Amino acid sequence: MENLVEICGLNKAYGNKPTLHDIDIFLQPGQIVGLLGPNGSGKTTLIKILTGLLKDYSGVVKINGKAIGTETKAIVSYLPDEPYFSDWMKVKDALSIFMDMYADFDYAKCLEIMKKFQIEENVRIKTMSKGTKEKFQLALVMSRKAKLIILDEPIGGVDPAAREVILDTILENYSPEQTILIATHLIADIERIFSNVIFIKKGKIVLNKEVEEIRQESNKSIDELFREEFRYE
């Protein structure tokens, strides 16, 4: 199958501090990939390169065969680790911004997800709890028919019961032509939806495998494997 994401020999430094080292990653449609690593391992840096927010790197990074730019931005739906709404915005304002900005935004689908999360259109976003803001942002991001969906810590602010609803929402609303890349620390909660996992350690990929293969080989959960790999010495 054709790769949707192709990363070859990627290196990135902040000033003279090397951060990503010789990264090779290939992602295909239909995969839900967990990007897992401890604090400071380079997950957000890698995501910012894929989303076009960071440009000063070396190596090849392509999405759908194109170098990162306007064309790739149009096919990537991105949930950043911090909400990006302005203080004045109501839910309905954010909805119209998404309608204007993204040709692939499915308004009806977003309303459906919002209903499930009990989010009203007239609420000022600033007054929502952290968890509700996250749910709303996820509803927006999952309602785009984008080829690549990137979620940076999508369930960090929500309670365990809501996490389940969010994970089900991701599964229900993604199609096999899409690829989802999820960076998270909440591995035990989220691992049931991964098809593949990538472990990143100090800017290097130390594991990149199908979850099924890992389970057969080691008989361990991804959470157990992560704790072993990243145990503090």
Ligand SMILES: Nc1ncnc2c1ncn2[C@@H]1O[C@H](COP(=O)(O)OP(=O)(O)OP(=O)(O)O)[C@@H](O)[C@H]1O
């Ligand atoms: N703007 C920046 N300027 C300089 N160094 C940075 C910058 N952003 C990140 N770094 C450094 O790059 C390294 C990787 O950071 P990054 O945010 O990509 O890690 P992460 O895996 O996403 O971490 P976390 O899990 O804590 O979010 C860290 O050492 C961090 O201090």
